Amino acid sequence: MLNSIMKTKLFAWVDQRTGADAIIKSQLTEYAVPKNLNYMWNFGSLALLVLVLQILTGIFLAMYYKPSAAFTSGGYTVAFDSVERIMRDVNFGWLIRYMHAVGASAFFFVVYMHIGRGLYYGSYKGPRELLWIIGVVILLIMQGAAFFGYLLPWGQMSFWGATVITNLFGALPVIGEYLQQVLRGGFAVGDPTLNRFFSLHYLFPLLLAAIVGGHVHALHVVHSNNPEGIDVHNAEEKINFHPYYTVKDAFGVGVFLLFYCYIVFFNPQMGGFFIEVDNYVPANNLQTPPHIAPVWYLTPWYTILRSFPDKLLGVVAMGASLGILFLLPFLDRSKVRSSRYRPIFRQMVVLFFVTVIILGYCGHSAPTPTLKLVGQIATAYYFAFFILLLFLPKFEKTKPLPDHI
């Protein structure tokens, strides 16, 4: 189909003015990709899909949502009421809202799988360091966007989650208090906070879209890694992105939508994991919920924060746990990329994945002394993983690499 479109007169007209033909060739029909990518490589295109879904559903939600913490009746506010109006009175508002709320969790799931794939197969190593670093920037912006978005329904968890997190900034020396007040637009989380969070929640996806463009561009300069982690020079070992990977990605989209739509239509709250029970209770600044926890995708970092007795130390550790991702390409000096040929790294990285899941579980649950200890051990391994990478090449005996894929 693409070929027949490219032969039309209209396309020739556009091509003369944009160079579309050359772009399509270099980015799709003649963009060479290793032929051995497995299904873990599908998560990149899925992340792009979810980003588009979030932006589209978000635009429609913003047409009805009202960012105001002014009280209406029964302890509810204008913001909370407007969300319920979307759920009840706006045509298919419930669909758009559930798609957006489930989409946030789906976005993180897909992106975490994507990052995990990059870790496992060494996709962060040269020449893809910058590609990885741009990816980490994307992750941070996503986390920001999700955090801002969670305040908007102005439920109990929105309010207290935002209170706890903005409080953290207050722990920073010198600028802390100022920063906290700028974020909140006052001394406590309130109406001004809601307004600026809404503004930022709309801004961040625009940043994301731009930076994702940079991420894809960087990828197309250095090309995809592959499960063997070796450079692919031979023309026979590569295939064109279109049609091979477009159709494989399309199949992946089908499978993804099956899961996504199942949740949207049959279990949108996901037992309190995607929309927390407490967020159906209107925000009340006089009543702290018994247990405040962020949504599942932020809980690993929340556990790292809570693992330190000193608040400032916890904040620094949480920052470091994300910041260290930037350094990963330079900490790991092994010449071999893929875990398939790095027996020790392979065990370390799988343990790292398990650790992050354990951290997530600890952050989600109400704190107990045992869980706290488990969280601290997991935190220790989280950092140890990166530090050990520095020394790993000294004692890891990698397996011989194949000549071709």
Place this chain on the structure above:
Amino acid sequence: MKWMKVFLAAMAVPAMLFASGTAFANEGGVALKPVEVDPADQAQIRRGLTVFTEVCMGCHSAKYVTYKGLIDYPEIAITREQADELRGDKPLAAGMITDLSPEDATVSYGKVPPDLSLITSARRGGAKYVYSILTGFEHDPHGKVPDGNFNEYFPGHRIAMPDPLGWLDHDKSDEAELLQQAQDVSAFLTFISDPHQNERRHIGMFVMGFLLLLTLVLYLLKREVWKDVKH
């Protein structure tokens, strides 16, 4: 297919945690009473509406449910005349707001009764929780909490709501009737917490059917396109 094993192993952990997490979902510690509610059962929801308007609305509102909604939702679909009777001189587009003012409520009960529009979404256990509360009024075994305020299922066991269905010390002969009322009103509250839920599940069936077909076609297409690639 090594990555497959890693992937499955990685997925098994949250699945296990999820399963163990839901087992303790009820924080209070007491297991909630099981109850069957069907948010698509019109007869049950209508009976629940009657319990709600005749008992609960003496104190509680459901402000997100309008009298017009009671006519429009196919799950309730009462007649215009019935809606007029319920609303009195309130507008048709008004929410179901109790006549008890927050001030009077605070004087009488020490608390403002919460709006019930979203109550089954806003409490762990949902309908089971509401049902358990309504049929959970007992004499305090320690004799500390006055009769009518001791509720086994309420966090802290001291509830400001005076036993609305008259459960405490009820006659054995009334038991079936009271359980029925509690069940019906729980069904009604489950329905209004998400009034498009039946429509959502209904549309969802078609969406899933379509996606299954689409995914199958895409899979076959993928296989066809890739058949010459040796990898």
